[in-house]
Amino acid sequence: MEPVLFSIGLSLKVALVATFFVIIFGCAFAYLLAQKSFPGKEVLDVCLTLPLVLPPTVTGYILLVLLGVNGVLGKYIYALTGYTILFTWQAAALCSFIVSMPLMVKTARAAFESVDIRLIQASFTMGYSEVQTFFRIMLPLARRGLLAGTILSFARALGEFGATLMLAGNIPGKTDTMPLAIYADVASGEWSRAWGMVLLFILMSAAFLYAANKLAGRQAWA
């Protein structure tokens, strides 16, 4: 397959898988942070937000120490199953997941917190459990914020570079997502091929940001 097309396809696959998990875990953590009080809440918030501000290489380094063949967890996984996530597309997806989740958590937490507590309490007095109230009241009312968070996370996941390079490497035809392919193209002087992907990236990211702004600005039920 044409290397450029492969990179585009791989990037989409990695970002979609990462975003899928970001939606699930991001919403769950955001709900916890927005609705519950428990010891260590602020610590959890900091841990979840950290990848947003850390250099991606630091995030990648931590993941490598955890999941490498000799890593804290990785050695057991390797000993038990013979599998290592290193230098696979799954590693790229994991990095994208970790790095883009803060965007979801932040946006979703704000969206959940903006739902009037009275509405939740009203639902409780009518006999609805917390889970039922979540799906029938919280989710519909927070949905634009959640959608905006999803789009931002997807855009971030698509652009993930540093941590991916550390954990997944840059293996042509295997783990070279678009950002990595652009880097490799520039390094080897293939400017014209890089240009195409650069333009594509700028256009896509601009469109995502525009959509996210549009969504976040409107009321949930309008």
Add this chain to the structure above:
Amino acid sequence: MGLELKIRADLPGFTLDVEWSMKNELLVLFGYSGSGKSMTLQTIAGISRQGDGYVKLNGRMLFSKDLAINLPPQKRSIGYVFQDLALFPHMTVRQNILYGARGVDRKAACEKCTELIELFRLPGQEDKYPHEISGGQKQRVAFARALIRQPDLLLLDEPFSSLDNPLRLEMRRCLISVLKEDFRVPTVLVTHDVLEAYTLADRVLIYSNGRVIQSGLPQEVFNNPVNHEVTSLVNLKNLYPRYLFT
């Protein structure tokens, strides 16, 4: 039958300490804002779950510190109309009312809903969203939603406070007729509007600083205030000269 309670809750700068009971009647909790009226309702409904004491409804213990019982709001079968009404903005009038009918068979709920829409004069508004209807209509939707499940107790937290005066009078009449003729559910209404207390109540409890300082029939309480504080609270002439005395 009826409601019995004793609540003591220490909050920063405020202590709620009340003990009272009611039968199948319309009881008004009357007092200034911040005297503990809403807090009492929240404790009855299980939304606020702090403090000591007990809440017993129709012989069933909803909350008892001593017996370590504290039913969640879901299990109390209490209709609650909030001050800001808390209509679900993403649901139509009909959906809002039907949402209140949890555990009711779907067909029966739909019939009941249609009945309530008639009763509360909402025909034609069924498919509108809360932001598309008037304040009085929102109010009636909130009542219908709280009543559709035939709760054992109805709690109204200053439900008319957001309405202007002519509408308020109309809504009071509407509420009285529905409660006396159609539902007959014991009702606790919180207000700091003296006229509302006087005209709606079967019985009044005067709240002040987290305590009940006087109780009785409205005429008794309003004509024979036990102390200076109640006198100033219930002085109709001072508060409403325009409506009553001109």
